[in-house]
Amino acid sequence: MHVLILGGTTEARRLAGLLHGTPGLKLTSSLAGRVASPRLPPGDVRVGGFGGTDGLAAWLRDHEVDALVDATHPFAATMSFHAAEAAALTHVPLLALRRPGWVPVPGDQWHEVDSAAEAARALPALGRRVFLTTGRMGLAAFADLDGLWFLLRSVDAPEPPRPRLMETLLDRGPFTLEGERALLRRHRIDVVVTKDSGGAATAPKLTAAREAGVPVVVIRRPPVPAHVPVVPGPEQAARWTLDRLEECPFRAVG
The missing domain is CATH 3.40.50.720 (NAD(P)-binding Rossmann-like Domain)
Structure with a gap:
C-alpha cells in the first residue's frame, strides 16, 4: 500500500x-x-x-x-x-x-484580520515596533509602512519587496517562552503580527505578548x-x- x-x-x-x-x-x-x-x-x-x-x-x-x-x-x-x-x-x-488553531484567553489583545494587507492597514494604530512572524512570503503587504520598524523572523532570508526599516532574524521553532519574553524586551516590540498557524512550536510568543500587554494582529486561516x-x-x-x-x-x- x-x-x-x-x-x-x-x-x-x-x-x-x-x-x-x-x-x-x-x-x-x-x-x-x-x-x-x-x-x-x-x-x-x-x-x-x-x-x-x-x-x-x-x-x-x-x-x-x-x-x-x-x-x-x-x-x-x-x-x-x-x-x-x-x-x-x-x-x-x-x-x-x-x-x-489558537484560541484567545483572558488578557490577550487580539486583532483578527483576514489577510496580510488587512494586517498592514491595522498596524499604524497599534504600534511602531513590529514583530513580524508571518514568514518571508507576503512581505510586500508591509513594504509601504515606512514609519514602522519591523523585526522579521524567518527560516530563510527574505527578498524584496520588503519594509525599508527591517531587521531579519533567521531562526526556526520550537521557541521557548523565556526566549520570546527576552526578544520582546530586547527589541522593544509593541505589536506582534502572526498567522493563526496553531501548534505549540510558535505559541510562546502569544503568551509573552499577553504578559507584556502587547497587542497581536492575528491573520485568520x-x-x-x-x-x-x-x-x-x-x-x-x-x-x-x-x-x-x-x-x-x-x-x-x-
Missing part, C-alpha cells in the same frame, strides 16, 4: 515517523520546496509542486497511491483544494491532518475544502492510515 503525505510540517514529519517501517506500507512525503534546508522526514521524499490538480492526479495514478494525507501548513489552502480535487478524480481516500475528513494530530492520522492498510487487498503478508 502506497501512502502519500503532503507537507513538510511538524505534524507531517511526526506522521511519517509513526508509519515508517510498517510492513506492507510504502511511504512518500512531498515537500513544497520553499525552505532551503528542510527537515526531512523518514521514508521517500519528493520536493516541488505537482502542477496543479491535474498534475497531482497524474502523480497519484502513475505511482499507484492508495491513500493521501494532506498535512500541509494551515495556510497552504491552494494545495489543500488541489488535494481534494485530485483525490476525487482518482478515487483515492483522503484525510486532512490539521493542527487546531483561509478556507479549506469542507467535505474532507479532518483529524487534529499525527496519532489519529496514523490510525486512519493503518485502518486503510488493513483494508488493502494487496498488502504484503508476514
Whole structure:
C-alpha cells in the first residue's frame, strides 16, 4: 500500500515517523520546496509542486497511491483544494491532518484580520515596533509602512519587496517562552503580527505578548475544502492510515 503525505510540517514529519517501517506500507512525503534546508522526514521524499490538480492526479495514478494525507501548513489552502480535487478524480481516500488553531484567553489583545494587507492597514494604530512572524512570503503587504520598524523572523532570508526599516532574524521553532519574553524586551516590540498557524512550536510568543500587554494582529486561516475528513494530530492520522492498510487487498503478508 502506497501512502502519500503532503507537507513538510511538524505534524507531517511526526506522521511519517509513526508509519515508517510498517510492513506492507510504502511511504512518500512531498515537500513544497520553499525552505532551503528542510527537515526531512523518514521514508521517500519528493520536493516541488505537482502542477496543479491535474498534475497531482497524474502523480497519484502513475505511482499507484492508495491513500493521501494532506498535512500541509494551515495556510497552504491552494494545495489543500488541489488535494481534494485530485483525490476525487482518482478515487483515492483522503484525510486532512490539521493542527487546531489558537484560541484567545483572558488578557490577550487580539486583532483578527483576514489577510496580510488587512494586517498592514491595522498596524499604524497599534504600534511602531513590529514583530513580524508571518514568514518571508507576503512581505510586500508591509513594504509601504515606512514609519514602522519591523523585526522579521524567518527560516530563510527574505527578498524584496520588503519594509525599508527591517531587521531579519533567521531562526526556526520550537521557541521557548523565556526566549520570546527576552526578544520582546530586547527589541522593544509593541505589536506582534502572526498567522493563526496553531501548534505549540510558535505559541510562546502569544503568551509573552499577553504578559507584556502587547497587542497581536492575528491573520485568520483561509478556507479549506469542507467535505474532507479532518483529524487534529499525527496519532489519529496514523490510525486512519493503518485502518486503510488493513483494508488493502494487496498488502504484503508476514
